[in-house]
Amino acid sequence: xxxxxxxxxxxxxxxxxxxxxxxxxxxxxxxxxxxxxxxxxxxxxxxxxxxxxxxxxxxxxxxxxxxxxxxxxxxxxxxxxxxxxxxxxxxxxxxxxxxxxxxxxxxxxxxxxxxxxxxxxxxxxxxxxxxxxxxxxxxxxxxxxxxxxxxxxxxxxxxxxxxxxxxxxxxxxxxxxxxxxxxxxxxxxxxxxxxxxxxxxxxxxxxxxxxxxxxxxxxxxxxxxxxxxxxxxxxxxxxxxxxxxxxxxxxxxxxxxxxxxxxxxxxxxxxxxxxxxxxxxxxxxxxxxxxxxxxxxxxxxxxxxxxxxxxxxxxxxxxxxxxxxxxxxxxxxxxxxxxxxxxxxxxxxxxxxxxxxxxxxxxxxxxxxxxxxxxxxxxxxxxxxxxxxxxxxxxxxxxxxxxxxxxxxxxxxxxxxxxxxxxxxxxxxxxxxxxxxxxxxxxxxxxxxxxxxxxxxxxxxxxxxxxxxxxxxxxxxxxxxxxxxxxxxxxxxxxxxxxxxxxxxxxxxxxx
Amino acid sequence: xxxxxxxxxxxxxxxxxxxxxxxxxxxxxxxxxxxxxxxxxxxxxxxxxxxxxxxxxxxxxxxxxxxxxxxxxxxxxxxxxxxxxxxxxxxxxxxxxxxxxxxxxxxxxxxxxxxxxxxxxxxxxxxxxxxxxxxxxxxxxxxxxxxxxxxxxxxxxxxxxxxxxxxxxxxxxxxxxxxxxxxxxxxxxxxxxxxxxxxxxxxxxxxxxxxxxxxxxxxxxxxxxxxxxxxxxxxxxxxxxxxxxxxxxxxxxxxxxxxxxxxxxxxxxxxxxxxxxxxxxxxxxxxxxxxxxxxxxxxxxxxxxxxxxxxxxxxxxxxxxxxxxxxxxxxxxxxxxxxxxxxxxxxxxxxxxxxxxxxxxxxxxxxxxxxxxx
Numbered sequence: 084x085x086x087x088x089x090x091x092x093x094x095x096x097x098x099x100x101x102x103x104x105x106x107x108x109x110x111x112x113x114x115x116x117x118x119x120x121x122x123x124x125x126x127x128x129x130x131x132x133x134x135x136x137x138x139x140x141x142x143x144x145x146x147x148x149x150x151x152x153x154x155x156x157x158x159x160x161x162x163x164x165x166x167x168x169x170x171x172x173x174x175x176x177x178x179x180x181x182x183x184x185x186x187x188x189x190x191x192x193x194x195x196x197x198x199x200x201x202x203x204x205x206x207x208x209x210x211x212x213x214x215x216x217x218x219x220x221x222x223x224x225x226x227x228x229x230x231x232x233x234x235x236x237x238x239x240x241x242x243x244x245x246x247x248x249x250x251x252x253x254x255x256x257x258x259x260x261x262x263x264x265x266x267x268x269x270x271x272x273x274x275x276x277x278x279x280x281x282x283x284x285x286x287x288x289x290x291x292x293x294x295x296x297x298x299x300x301x302x303x304x305x306x307x308x309x310x311x312x313x314x315x316x317x318x319x320x321x322x323x324x325x326x327x328x329x330x331x332x333x334x335x336x337x338x339x340x341x342x343x344x345x346x347x348x349x350x351x352x353x354x355x356x357x358x359x360x361x362x363x364x365x366x367x368x369x370x371x372x373x374x375x376x377x378x379x380x381x382x383x384x385x386x387x388x389x390x391x392x393x394x395x396x397x398x399x400x401x402x403x404x405x406x407x408x409x410x411x412x413x414x415x416x417x418x419x420x421x422x423x424x425x426x427x428x429x430x431x432x433x434x435x436x437x438x439x440x441x442x443x444x445x446x447x448x449x450x451x452x453x454x455x456x457x458x459x460x461x462x463x464x465x466x467x468x469x470x471x472x473x474x475x476x477x478x479x480x481x482x483x484x485x486x487x488x489x490x491x492x493x494x495x496x497x498x499x500x501x502x503x504x505x506x507x508x509x510x511x512x513x514x515x516x517x518x519x520x521x522x523x524x525x526x527x528x529x530x531x532x533x534x535x536x537x538x539x540x541x542x543x544x545x546x547x548x549x550x551x552x553x554x555x556x557x558x559x560x561x562x563x564x565x566x567x568x569x570x571x572x573x574x575x576x577x578x579x580x581x582x583x584x585x586x587x588x589x590x591x592x593x594x595x
Numbered sequence: 596x597x598x599x600x601x602x603x604x605x606x607x608x609x610x611x612x613x614x615x616x617x618x619x620x621x622x623x624x625x626x627x628x629x630x631x632x633x634x635x636x637x638x639x640x641x642x643x644x645x646x647x648x649x650x651x652x653x654x655x656x657x658x659x660x661x662x663x664x665x666x667x668x669x670x671x672x673x674x675x676x677x678x679x680x681x682x683x684x685x686x687x688x689x690x691x692x693x694x695x696x697x698x699x700x701x702x703x704x705x706x707x708x709x710x711x712x713x714x715x716x717x718x719x720x721x722x723x724x725x726x727x728x729x730x731x732x733x734x735x736x737x738x739x740x741x742x743x744x745x746x747x748x749x750x751x752x753x754x755x756x757x758x759x760x761x762x763x764x765x766x767x768x769x770x771x772x773x774x775x776x777x778x779x780x781x782x783x784x785x786x787x788x789x790x791x792x793x794x795x796x797x798x799x800x801x802x803x804x805x806x807x808x809x810x811x812x813x814x815x816x817x818x819x820x821x822x823x824x825x826x827x828x829x830x831x832x833x834x835x836x837x838x839x840x841x842x843x844x845x846x847x848x849x850x851x852x853x854x855x856x857x858x859x860x861x862x863x864x865x866x867x868x869x870x871x872x873x874x875x876x877x878x879x880x881x882x883x884x885x886x887x888x889x890x891x892x893x894x895x896x897x898x899x900x901x902x903x904x905x906x907x908x909x910x911x912x913x914x915x916x917x918x919x920x921x922x923x924x925x926x927x928x929x930x931x932x933x934x935x936x937x938x939x940x941x942x943x944x945x946x947x948x949x950x951x952x953x954x955x956x957x958x959x960x961x962x963x964x965x966x967x968x969x
Contacts, residue, residue, distance in 0.1 A: 134776030171741070230939035283857055319883065389849075391848060392848065410851070410853075411848060411849060411850070411851045412852075412853075413851075414851075415850075415851045421849070423849060425845075428843075429846050429847050429849045430844070430846060430847050430849070431843075431846060432839055432842045432843045432846050432847070433842070433843070434842045434843075435838075435839070439835070443839070443846070443849075444849075444850040444851050446832060446835050446838075446850070447832050447851075450834045454830065454832065455832060456830050456831045457830060457831065457832060457835060525828065
């Protein structure tokens with residue numbers, strides 16, 4: 084029994100409307116990397132919140148190193164050596180790494196003064212021991228997201244964590260940063276730390292974990308030794324049915340040029356150039372992927388094409404018609420559909436019902452509106468049809484969007500945008516935060532639209548998604564198109580280098 | 596996630612917060628009454644029995660509720676677009692003044708033209724006054740709260756000044772007679788511009804109703820406007836867009852909805868509602884513009900909208916409750932020989948507002964906590 088670092092036995096947690104954890108048994112060996120996977124709402128977060136003392140289990144017990152413990156709040160959890168790295172970092176940008184690490188438990192000098200030298204030294208020691216490679220004196224505002232994550236890990240190690248819970252740590256990282264993170268995780272493991280790794284991405288489960296616990300509907304659907312299983316089996320356990328992971332992309336002849344972008348310039352919210360001389364074209368039956376580290380102009384690019392942000396130069400043409408700086412409504416009337424990257428902010432009105440959301444953008448014209456008043460018969464029939472076609476759940480059209488899961492909210496957006504035969508589809512981060520089943524759904528919808536001869540612009544931070552769906556890939560870096568590649572003839576590594584500007588730098592160095 | 600229960604009791608809980616607030620406010624009021632040394636059960640009995648125990652009471656209550664329905668709707672309507680229009684006071688002054696001006700200027704018009712014209716003038720005056728903050732918000736992003744507050748002061752002073760310009764000829768005579776201080780008021784509007792009291796209508800169908808009761812046809816205008824507000828917000832294209840902007844301007848913009856256009860339109864409609872207070876106070880009551888008959892109605896509209904959860908039906912109910920408290924408070928004052936001051940009602944209204952906010956927040960947090968756990 085003592086070989087387990089952590090055991091959670093028969094954990095049950097009820098909430099007013101749901102049974103979030105139903106007799107969950109979860110155990111982790113000392114010094115292992117244990118992946119915890121499951122769809123959204125499967126109960127992973129609840130389970131980890133119970134472990135971290137944010138919630139109390141209704142039934143069941145927790146054992147740390149074989150001793151029964153009662154974790155009544157996060158402070159108890161920290162004292163027991165449990166540390167959590169959240170998806171959203173909690174760091175103070177103007178402070179240095181060392182200052183952030185010691186925050187809340189500062190080493191003192193003469194009782195009242197902070198012993199900064201000691202802090203720096205301790206952070207340096209930790210950094211060296213586990214291979215973090217961070218400069219304790221660097222300010223958070225000047226470091227990359229990947230380093231920020233390392234600071235979060237150092238923070239919990241500094242607090243004496245033996246069990247590290249990582250909540251979807253790779254969601255914000257570039258492929259290179261993911262590799263670095265995995266190195267660090269392995270080094271932590273070799274030094275005897277126990278790691279619980281929550282993720283959606285099955286390839287990461289394969290790459291890093293020793294064992295994997297799969298959750299579904301609040302229960303444990305299976306515990307597997309990673310090397311004895313495969314991605315298909317894990318996916319099937321997660322979803323509870325057969326899932327097609329491999330994207331079956333048939334060759335599709337391309338037709339006329341649908342979207343042509345020439346010398347496009349635009350500013351970001353701060354008024355600085357965000358897009359510089361962007362060019363590309365998309366043909367009928369083609370998916371063009373935009374690969375890039377987030378914040379390199381993807382958001383602005385999509386906004387400019389959809390009329391949400393003015394272009395300061397250049398030209399956008401749709402089937403030879405100049406649509407530069409059209410209003411969002413006119414763009415919609417030109418049949419450009421848009422799955423926005425920020426679902427909650429742009430894509431849905433969470434206090435509107437499913438039916439109301441399904442007409443957004445089409446609400447002002449026939450058949451839903453005679454120009455003055457809404458036709459609820461038509462709106463409701465429309466909603467019921469799309470709910471059925473796209474398998475939106477819950478199936479009652481009068482449910483508010485905020486009561487839907489992320490996957491179902493995305494289905495509402497996809498259903499709405501695919502309606503009315505769009506000429507061009509712009510899908511920005513269409514599967515972000517979705518579970519395996521929903522990702523499969525969105526991918527299949529995109530491919531079937533491609534098959535119908537539609538032109539699709541796919542913007543995604545997920546390189547695997549870009550590689551498997553796109554026909555051609557445009558890499559964007561600092562607002563410029565670095566290169567446009569044939570998806571068949573490239574790989575993650577090449578894209579990763581292009582995305583981070585390394586290739587550009589090399590070219591520059593050669594010139595020098 | 597397996598659903599144990601399908602029934603969503605959160606929604607009902609969310610909607611019932613005003614009721615909880617009113618009950619708590621009455622309890623606090625009872626404590627105040629005890630501290631004054633009166634029996635709260637007796638006071639409340641007098642208050643409610645006189646306010647809603649007979650036709651005269653109801654008439655007085657509805658007369659006091661009418662302007663609050665207008666100003667409450669103004670606040671509630673704007674709120675649906677995410678705007679906090681606290682300029683109801685100013686919009687009301689200007690709308691009412693314009694209606695008065697039309698009423699005493701076109702004196703030779705027949706009633707069937709002059710009455711609609713005055714009503715339109717009231718709405719137009721309020722709309723015009725509200726369009727300024729609307730346009731400024733839409734074009735430059737200046738917060739509507741700042742502008743509407745400032746416009747309230749301008750409206751108060753401007754209408755005060757205009758009341759002197761169009762002052763009642765009789766005031767000169769009174770001045771000559773030695774009356775030193777007078778509240779400025781305009782001359783009277785034409786007979787043809789006056790709204791009939793409900794007494795006149797009840798007489799036609801042989802219902803016994805006191806002739807002195809001031810409740811008038813403006814009440815029907817207020818109810819119609821409430822229905823109109825509901826229709827616009829939930830049944831029309833415009834309402835869909837207004838609410839979309841209110842809930843999520845970014846998503847509205849994405850859906851091809853002009854945020855700027857809807858902000859201006861909403862303010863205009865909201866201002867028109869506030870301006871219509873003139874139909875009750877001028878056309879149905881004093882038949883002239885007189886500042887004191889308005890003061891505070893615009894601000895009380897905020898409380899009414901809050902208590903009515905920004906829904907037209909809720910606003911009507913909340914306005915009636917405020918009407919009951921206002922009228923019943925006056926009666927209680929008389930019955931207790933001034934021991935219970937009329938200000939008790941202000942305390943009650945204030946406490947209701949505070950409790951609405953508190954119970955909203957408590958319920959909201961409770962629901963978020965429960966939902967988050969799920």
